[in-house]
Amino acid sequence: MLRIALPNKGRLAEDARELFTDAGLEVRVRGDRALTASLGGEFEAIFVRAADVPEFVADGAADAGITGADLVAESGRVVQELLDLEFGKCRLVVAARDDSGIGTLDDLRGRPRVATVFPNVTRRFFERQRVPVDVVPVSGAAEIAPHLGIADIVVDLTSTGSTLKVNGMREVVTVMQSSARLVTCRDEGDPRRATLAELVDALASVLRARGRRYLMANVPRAQLDAVKQIIPGLNGPTVIDIMNGGSMVAVHAVVPAATIFRTVAALKQVGGEGILVTRIERLMP
Numbered sequence: 001m002l003r004i005a006l007p008n009k010g011r012l013a014e015d016a017r018e019l020f021t022d023a024g025l026e027v028r029v030r031g032d033r034a035l036t037a038s039l040g041g042e043f044e045a046i047f048v049r050a051a052d053v054p055e056f057v058a059d060g061a062a063d064a065g066i067t068g069a070d071l072v073a074e075s076g077r078v079v080q081e082l083l084d085l086e087f088g089k090c091r092l093v094v095a096a097r098d099d100s101g102i103g104t105l106d107d108l109r110g111r112p113r114v115a116t117v118f119p120n121v122t123r124r125f126f127e128r129q130r131v132p133v134d135v136v137p138v139s140g141a142a143e144i145a146p147h148l149g150i151a152d153i154v155v156d157l158t159s160t161g162s163t164l165k166v167n168g169m170r171e172v173v174t175v176m177q178s179s180a181r182l183v184t185c186r187d188e189g190d191p192r193r194a195t196l197a198e199l200v201d202a203l204a205s206v207l208r209a210r211g212r213r214y215l216m217a218n219v220p221r222a223q224l225d226a227v228k229q230i231i232p233g234l235n236g237p238t239v240i241d242i243m244n245g246g247s248m249v250a251v252h253a254v255v256p257a258a259t260i261f262r263t264v265a266a267l268k269q270v271g272g273e274g275i276l277v278t279r280i281e282r283l284m285p
Helices: 011-022 050-058 069-075 119-129 142-148 162-166 192-209 221-230 257-269
Strands: 002-007 036-038 043-048 064-068 080-084 090-097 113-116 134-137 153-158 169-178 180-184 212-220 238-241 248-256 273-279
Touching: 002 011, 002 050, 002 192, 011 064, 011 180, 011 192, 043 050, 050 064, 050 069, 050 180, 064 069, 069 119, 069 169, 069 180, 080 192, 090 142, 113 119, 113 142, 119 134, 119 153, 119 169, 142 153, 153 162, 153 169, 162 169, 180 192, 212 221, 212 257, 221 248, 221 257, 248 257, 257 273
Parallel strands: 002 043, 002 064, 113 134, 113 153
Antiparallel strands: 036 043, 064 180, 080 180, 090 153, 090 169, 212 248, 212 273, 238 248
């Protein structure tokens, strides 16, 4: 049985459980404080802090795990990324007080103090930029440090930038982009990689289906060229003859959810009827 390290709390934990459930691997927890859970089939979940997932995976205690790319970078452990899970998106940025006069890294003077929860990533970033700094590790709320006089700038996570703005801070430069990743330390020759590949396919099929809809409609055969322009689909719409349909044919296609309103309106304009739109649970390539 393969062990998958999952975050034990927070938004990453919620999104990871939802993704596994949608992929048909429901997280069956034995109790509120359970440290492990069955995922069905060949997988077992172990619950650890998101920051500890790279350690568990790199040490072989877990065959794979889900954590943020920022936490993988901070850990310094060597793991292989199997899949970008597309949730938990954020940026690690350098930020300064609005009244600091710091707009770029070139505005930094002397050896500024940098407060951050990510000391390792921060040191490597400023070394690459050849900017000397003193890193001030903190355990949280780094954005308050410049206001208390214990740091000149911060390196902190942001999704929308609203928290920085509320605290009188502005972004200077992006250090890295981050999102949740599925990682492993198993080599290609390891027999467990075949099972992990099946897991990747299952999770990827859910991600691929999100933001897409399955559309079915009856349209005039004479308007097929116009319909193909409206709903190109993955490989063009599927066209099916309708029994006793006369001049009408059925078309099926996978279309972007974001454009479904306009797509339905355009189909109606060319004589489309009986239009049905459904969600897709999984979409294999």
